[in-house]
Amino acid sequence: MSRQIPDSQVIRLLDLVPYLILNQGVALDQIARDFQITKSDVLDDLNTLWMCGLPGYTPLELIDLSFDTGFVSIRNAEVLSNPRKLTSIEMGAIIIGLCILRDSFSAVDSQVQGLENLIERLSKKSNVKAPAILSTVVTAELRSAVNTAIATKKDLIISYHSFSRDEVSKREITPFTIAHDGTFEYLESFCQLAQDFRSFRLDRILSAALIEKTESQAPSSEPKEDSRVDVQIRITSNSRRVVETFHLNNAGEIHQGDVFNSSVYNPEWIIRTICSLKSWAEVVQPPELRSQVGTRAQRALDMYV
Amino acid sequence: MRTVSRKSERLVNLVIALLATKRYITKSEIFRTIEGYEGSNESMERMFERDKDELRALGIEIEVSGLDPLFDDEVGYRILAENFEMDRKGYSANEIAYMSLAAQLWKDASLSDVSQKALRKLSAVSGPADIAEIPAFAPVILTAPLFLREIINGITDRRVVEFKYLDSEMKTKLRKVHVYSYFSLRGFWYFSGLDVDKSENRTFRCDRVVGELAISKKANSYEIPADYEPDTTFSDISVSTQAVLRVRVGRGSQLRSLASTIESGEEFDLIQIAYSSEEEMISLILWHLDDVCVISPETLKISVVQALKRLVKAHV
Numbered sequence: 001m002s003r004q005i006p007d008s009q010v011i012r013l014l015d016l017v018p019y020l021i022l023n024q025g026v027a028l029d030q031i032a033r034d035f036q037i038t039k040s041d042v043l044d045d046l047n048t049l050w051m052c053g054l055p056g057y058t059p060l061e062l063i064d065l066s067f068d069t070g071f072v073s074i075r076n077a078e079v080l081s082n083p084r085k086l087t088s089i090e091m092g093a094i095i096i097g098l099c100i101l102r103d104s105f106s107a108v109d110s111q112v113q114g115l116e117n118l119i120e121r122l123s124k125k126s127n128v129k130a131p132a133i134l135s136t137v138v139t140a141e142l143r144s145a146v147n148t149a150i151a152t153k154k155d156l157i158i159s160y161h162s163f164s165r166d167e168v169s170k171r172e173i174t175p176f177t178i179a180h181d182g183t184f185e186y187l188e189s190f191c192q193l194a195q196d197f198r199s200f201r202l203d204r205i206l207s208a209a210l211i212e213k214t215e216s217q218a219p220s221s222e223p224k225e226d227s228r229v230d231v232q233i234r235i236t237s238n239s240r241r242v243v244e245t246f247h248l249n250n251a252g253e254i255h256q257g258d259v260f261n262s263s264v265y266n267p268e269w270i271i272r273t274i275c276s277l278k279s280w281a282e283v284v285q286p287p288e289l290r291s292q293v294g295t296r297a298q299r300a301l302d303m304y305v
Numbered sequence: 306m307r308t309v310s311r312k313s314e315r316l317v318n319l320v321i322a323l324l325a326t327k328r329y330i331t332k333s334e335i336f337r338t339i340e341g342y343e344g345s346n347e348s349m350e351r352m353f354e355r356d357k358d359e360l361r362a363l364g365i366e367i368e369v370s371g372l373d374p375l376f377d378d379e380v381g382y383r384i385l386a387e388n389f390e391m392d393r394k395g396y397s398a399n400e401i402a403y404m405s406l407a408a409q410l411w412k413d414a415s416l417s418d419v420s421q422k423a424l425r426k427l428s429a430v431s432g433p434a435d436i437a438e439i440p441a442f443a444p445v446i447l448t449a450p451l452f453l454r455e456i457i458n459g460i461t462d463r464r465v466v467e468f469k470y471l472d473s474e475m476k477t478k479l480r481k482v483h484v485y486s487y488f489s490l491r492g493f494w495y496f497s498g499l500d501v502d503k504s505e506n507r508t509f510r511c512d513r514v515v516g517e518l519a520i521s522k523k524a525n526s527y528e529i530p531a532d533y534e535p536d537t538t539f540s541d542i543s544v545s546t547q548a549v550l551r552v553r554v555g556r557g558s559q560l561r562s563l564a565s566t567i568e569s570g571e572e573f574d575l576i577q578i579a580y581s582s583e584e585e586m587i588s589l590i591l592w593h594l595d596d597v598c599v600i601s602p603e604t605l606k607i608s609v610v611q612a613l614k615r616l617v618k619a620h621v
């Protein structure tokens with residue numbers, strides 16, 4: 001089973017011809033960039049292509065290439081002038097990408113219907129299914145407010161649910177861009193409250209309203225002190241949940257009794273996380289944190305007396 | 306100095322000849338006219354068989370003429386333009402631009418090499434897409450599982466996939482699945498379909514696949530039920546239990562958003578929540594520590610108290 005589809009020279013040559021026809025006079029360096037190969041590969045490709053054509057192979061039938069000047073022009077290659085069909089996996093990549101684009105518009109946007117039609121048409125034609133859902137549970141209103149703020153360089157007032165502190169706070173932010181880690185979307189912003197750059201998980205923004213800029217924001221805050229804590233945790237039960245919570249990559253080799261290190265930004269997060277894992281994991285180090293877990297659990301237990 | 310690959314040259318010439326011909330051309334015509342076929346008849350035959358296989362492996366469909374019993378004809382070959390070329394008239398310039406943009410989203414992500422090839426084909430349709438014409442939206446970078454291509458191939462060609470899957474007790478088992486559907490939900494990628502050994506439909510989370518995912522050579526091994534809908538709720542809503550919880554005023558916004566009723570109090574509010582997975586409910590309550598207290602049901606209360614006792618004991 002091959003993971004990487006080899007970029008065979010034949011395929012590249014077949015793709016090179018329609019590219020050259022459309023981009024007459026293109027520089028060799030540009031071709032190297034567009035095809036992600038070295039310039040000497042480009043020259044090898046052109047030299048090989050130079051010998052190709054229709055049977056007969058006289059100058060009348062051969063592809064006519066000129067590239068001595070460092071710029072390429074092509075003639076007499078009509079047979080290969082159309083780009084090749086997209087393969088089903090290429091179609092898959094495009095369809096998923098289109099679904100992401102569609103979801104990044106608010107539902108009322110006129111682009112959405114066009115994209116929806118295109119996705120359906122591509123999917124039908126290629127027999128490649130679009131993903132059943134592609135959701136990050138973000139409402140169209142929020143999506144629209146965020147997109148407008150970024151596009152028009154306006155600020156937002158958001159109410160944000162901080163998961164680790166379990167608090168909802170109101171913040172004024174200047175959003176720059178949406179980042180996507182494949183699982184969640186994050187709004188990369190400058191936060192007036194923290195006077196620092198922050199990313200906000202889009203699905204935890206409970207509401208967002210556009211405001212006019214209050215003053216010029218020269219984000220010139222001192223970098224925050226690194227408040228990381230190194231924690232040692234023992235796995236006390238074979239639980240997939242522990243592995244996934246701490247993003248342990250070697251899932252297959254982790255066993256009950258193992259101790260691993262984790263570096264966390266927020267001690268509150270680790271206390272609550274360990275508690276929510278029941279007794280599948282325990283804090284070993286540092287001792288203050290270990291005793292804090294015990295104290296907090298005891299306090300919760302006191303609720304039941 | 307010129308470096309020329311004789312083999313690439315021969316294969317490109319073969320594609321050009323098979324694409325240009327209106328009728329099927331025979332092997333002897335190929336050997337006679339196409340540059341690069343030389344040597345004994347036997348070695349040319351072998352060469353041609355290999356070339357044909359190679360082109361097919363690259364996704365190029367070669368048509369073979371039907372053997373007509375009435376004629377003692379040699380087998381003929383050709384490539385149909387509609388199987389080879391992109392239907393460029395089928396898309397508007399705007400659609401090509403969107404497709405290019407969609408491919409660009411995969412930059413540095415799992416399908417980036419595939420997308421690069423798609424982009425280079427698309428850029429030969431209408432030149433580089435003019436992204437400026439498209440309304441502004443934030444760039445999206447995504448990381449889907451590396452084996453997403455096998456999942457898509459599996460569904461498209463209906464090939465069986467096999468992989469090791471991590472269960473909740475941390476044991477890995479080999480699973481064999483007819484993939485029907487794939488999706489991304491709340492940040493995770495999933496695929497679903499028939500678990501062959503269990504004869505039941507199951508959903509798998511991509512990051513719980515340990516190691517590689519293998520795909521069968523044989524295509525069309527199963528049918529995807531026409532009415533198949535993946536279960537994306539992951540819970541059996543029909544068996545839900547009602548819990549009554551005391552939640553400290555101003556806290557527990559996640560619990561509050563799930564609540565069916567909220568009764569305001571002085572220090573604590575009384576909320577009612579329906580849940581289907583006790584396991585998840587316990588975790589959620591424990592997360593909230595002393596901001597939440599279970600009133601009912603009794604079993605839930607006992608489980609939470611037991612978990613807290615064990616936590617205290619483990620952390621003295």
